[in-house]
Amino acid sequence: MDFKALDREYIAGTYDRFPVEIVSGKGSVMTDETGKTYIDLGSGIGVTSFGAADELWQQAVIAQIGRVQHTSNLYYTQPDVLLAKLLCEKTGMKKVFFSNSGAEANECAIKLARKYAADRYGPAACTVVTLTNSFHGRTLTTLAATGQAHYHELFQPLTPGITSIDAGDMAALKAIHAKGRVAGVLIECIQGEGGVLPIDPAFVHALADWCGAEDVLLMVDEVQTGNGRTGALYSYMNYGVQPDVVSTAKGLAGGLPLGATLMGAKCADVLGFGDHGSTFGGNPVCCAAALSILQRIDDGLLAAVREKGDYLRQRFTGAPGILSVRGMGLMLGLETAKPAGAVVKECLQRGVLCLTAKDRVRLLPALNIPAELLEKAADVICAVCAE
Ligand code: PLP
Numbered sequence: 001m002d003f004k005a006l007d008r009e010y011i012a013g014t015y016d017r018f019p020v021e022i023v024s025g026k027g028s029v030m031t032d033e034t035g036k037t038y039i040d041l042g043s044g045i046g047v048t049s050f051g052a053a054d055e056l057w058q059q060a061v062i063a064q065i066g067r068v069q070h071t072s073n074l075y076y077t078q079p080d081v082l083l084a085k086l087l088c089e090k091t092g093m094k095k096v097f098f099s100n101s102g103a104e105a106n107e108c109a110i111k112l113a114r115k116y117a118a119d120r121y122g123p124a125a126c127t128v129v130t131l132t133n134s135f136h137g138r139t140l141t142t143l144a145a146t147g148q149a150h151y152h153e154l155f156q157p158l159t160p161g162i163t164s165i166d167a168g169d170m171a172a173l174k175a176i177h178a179k180g181r182v183a184g185v186l187i188e189c190i191q192g193e194g195g196v197l198p199i200d201p202a203f204v205h206a207l208a209d210w211c212g213a214e215d216v217l218l219m220v221d222e223v224q225t226g227n228g229r230t231g232a233l234y235s236y237m238n239y240g241v242q243p244d245v246v247s248t249a250k251g252l253a254g255g256l257p258l259g260a261t262l263m264g265a266k267c268a269d270v271l272g273f274g275d276h277g278s279t280f281g282g283n284p285v286c287c288a289a290a291l292s293i294l295q296r297i298d299d300g301l302l303a304a305v306r307e308k309g310d311y312l313r314q315r316f317t318g319a320p321g322i323l324s325v326r327g328m329g330l331m332l333g334l335e336t337a338k339p340a341g342a343v344v345k346e347c348l349q350r351g352v353l354c355l356t357a358k359d360r361v362r363l364l365p366a367l368n369i370p371a372e373l374l375e376k377a378a379d380v381i382c383a384v385c386a387e
Contacts, residue, residue, distance in 0.1 A: 103137025196333025
């Protein structure tokens with residue numbers, strides 16, 4: 001059977017797939033339908049935190065499937081409670097709402113900010129501010145939050161009351177606030193889809209101070225940057241600020257769909273009975289998977305992520321055909337002399353899976369990728385960029 005033809009016939013044409021069918025994987029090595037293997041520097045866009053078919057992750061998932069795969073949120077279950085407790089212990093946040101994706105985690109954050117502000121300052125205090133070049137998801141509300149006009153064009157009208165400012169432009173934020181209160185500000189500390197672009201720490205600090213002073217919720221989108229990716233558990237920890245709300249997903253459950261919205265002391269009790277919900281959110285299998293991932297993101301692993309990131313940075317900085325390197329930990333963006341898409345295509349042919357982000361080659365390998373695979377993959381990328 002020609003699965004690629006069937007895919008084109010039956011699956012909505014929203015994805016421009018590479019001509020490769022992935023049939024299996026182990027750790028950071030993936031195998032296609034011809035038996036060809038690839039070193040995976042994409043980890044399913046930052047999802048498979050410990051690679052494909054990781055043993056401990058599998059054990060946790062299989063054990064929970066054997067107990068019960070779903071119960072609904074009408075009943076208590078253990079994995080979601082244990083996961084929420086661990087997330088709070090590791091971050092100092094106070095409560096968690098579980099959903100299924102990054103977009104939903106951000107939807108919850110936006111709803112939370114609106115209710116927080118409405119409870120205190122009335123329903124007109126509903127504006128949510130995000131940054132130009134951000135990406136927060138594909139639902140109509142998170143598209144509105146995504147500060148890139150080209151994502152908006154086909155889907156008007158989007159959710160109103162969400163507006164973007166340029167990173168660094170505190171004056172624009174203050175002007176919006178002066179017109180009608182801002183409920184919350186949602187940022188990525190490193191804009192992933194926006195080209196692996198770290199936000200200036202001075203601006204993040206100014207924003208955090210201003211939000212604190214004005215009682216506006218500071219919300220950090222850790223969907224891509226979270227769960228160890230940048231060498232800290234969450235990227236805001238690299239910046240030394242304490243958000244009121246943190247959204248995360250992607251790598252949290254290591255390859256199963258789970259979103260989480262973490263709430264700080266200020267807003268932990270804003271959402272009450274019936275204010276929000278999700279059929280699958282907090283699914284016990286996904287939460288058991290996430291528990292096994294989060295328990296292993298310890299200081300040793302984070303130090304190794306930083307070390308491997310430094311290694312890659314060293315390999316690529318000044319290499320022929322590589323013009324610049326940015327990012328943190330194992331979230332890196334390479335500016336290449338050749339178009340990023342061409343580099344990724346050539347790397348695929350030579351057995352290395354990479355990603356793009358805008359005009360950059362983006363690397364998001366598994367957090368535990370072995371050093372020798374990283375070295376081999378870096379050799380391939382350097383060779384492709386140098387030609
Ligand atoms: N936020 C950020 C920073 C992301 O990178 C993404 C996805 O790339 C999302 C939100 C949306 O996540 P999901 O695709 O799980 O809805």
